[in-house]
């Protein structure tokens with residue numbers, strides 16, 4: 482097998498939201514990643530018991546420090562450890578980078594519509610940052626569905642990019658919206674999806690990432706709205722949010 | 723190895739002998755697909771077999787049922803590291819579709835509604851592959867591959883093509899969708915053949 486487990490040293494970490502943490506690793510033996518790829522993370526207990534899970538890279542393509550942002554799943558096996566226990570200076574093992582399909586390459590010139598549910602923003606952030614790193618001019622839009630305003634990952638960075646006119650960002654709040662928000666909190670409906678995303682006649686490349694039910698609903702909505710099936714790429718994080 | 727995660731204990735009781743290396747036990751049924759879920763009506767469903775000499779056979783839904791489905795109880799293993807033990811399915815053995823077909827082919831190249839493809843060695847599929855249309859006593863959900871998917875449980879689950887509609891018999895191996903996108907040509911979970 483070509484892809485091997487390699488060590489990754491945690492060099493920096495900070496809370497993104499109360500429920501999530503961004504972890505920055507140095508992994509010199511890892512091949513250079515593309516925007517949108519993920520790694521497998523392996524934890525090993527002292528008696529040799531291991532557990533592994535997939536985590537998307539939030540860092541831009543080619544970055545020498547890789548960044549993960551992990552949401553704490555209540556009673557989860559791996560995510561609470563990564564969010565609450567792993568300390569700067571500790572090693573874990575990673576394998577990858579994995580996936581050649583859910584990726585955005587700077588050579589792509591077509592408009593891009595990114596659609597994230599919850600922590601599904603992570604690989605899309607890598608695409609946004611990669612476009613920034615190369616000064617890309619392909620139009621890029623983000624629709625980000627989150628439970629609450631406080632739950633937004635990368636909020637400051639996204640706000641700064643929106644203010645600078647580099648990225649159009651739309652939010653849908655599913656549990657609780659800010660006081661002055663234009664819409665009630667609620668799920669992303671097909672109508673809202675069509676209203677807040679690039680139209681099918683612009684033939685955008687669409688990347689959808691998040692919990693499985695979110696991705697299912699959004700991908701169905703896009704197809705119904707008239708987007709080409711082949712233009713929609715999806716990454717499903719799992720059964721729950 | 724030699725890299726330990728201080729303070730990590732894990733969910734011990736879920737580590738089981740029956741699990742291939744690196745897999746964990748999953749109670750739910752996660753979904754792995756590269757794009758939107760195709761919605762196919764059984765009335766429009768058709769499965770076509772094409773041999774290496776270009777001979778074709780097709781089955782509609784009823785003709786597929788007429789081949790004689792059976793119950794299947796099996797473990798399944800996804801490359802994203804989850805496994806489910808003792809899942810139950812209903813489906814038609816692949817052998818029935820191949821009955822009386824003259825072929826020297828060594829590979830099966832499965833294709834799906836929506837354009838998905840995957841490849842596997844034909845020789846190891848005897849008695850180990852099905853076209854499955856029920857899961858856990860109910861019609862297979864579209865997001866899990868309904869109306870019908872391939873079920874090849876001895877390989878990682880991406881080989882069990884969802885929404886299957888074509889079976890091509892090939893004399894030379896050809897990479898399918900995930901196999902072109904970083905995943906292994908064979909995909910045996912017990913040998914951890916996950917990636918290139």
Ligand SMILES: Cc1cc2nc3c(=O)[nH]c(=O)nc-3n(C[C@H](O)[C@H](O)[C@H](O)COP(=O)(O)OP(=O)(O)OC[C@H]3O[C@@H](n4cnc5c(N)ncnc54)[C@H](O)[C@@H]3O)c2cc1C
Nearest residue numbers: 534535536537551552554555556557558559560600603718
């Ligand atoms: C390609 C890919 C990329 C991903 N990228 C990210 C990312 O960037 N960020 C991120 O946060 N996540 C990401 N994920 C999800 C991640 O891989 C894990 O699934 C997630 O962190 C949960 O793992 P866990 O070990 O903490 O929880 P698990 O132990 O797997 O449990 C998950 C949930 O199921 C419940 N559960 C578990 N076992 C049982 C049981 N026996 N009975 C009842 N309930 C149970 C738990 O309470 C928990 O809420 C990604 C997944 C994929 C496939």
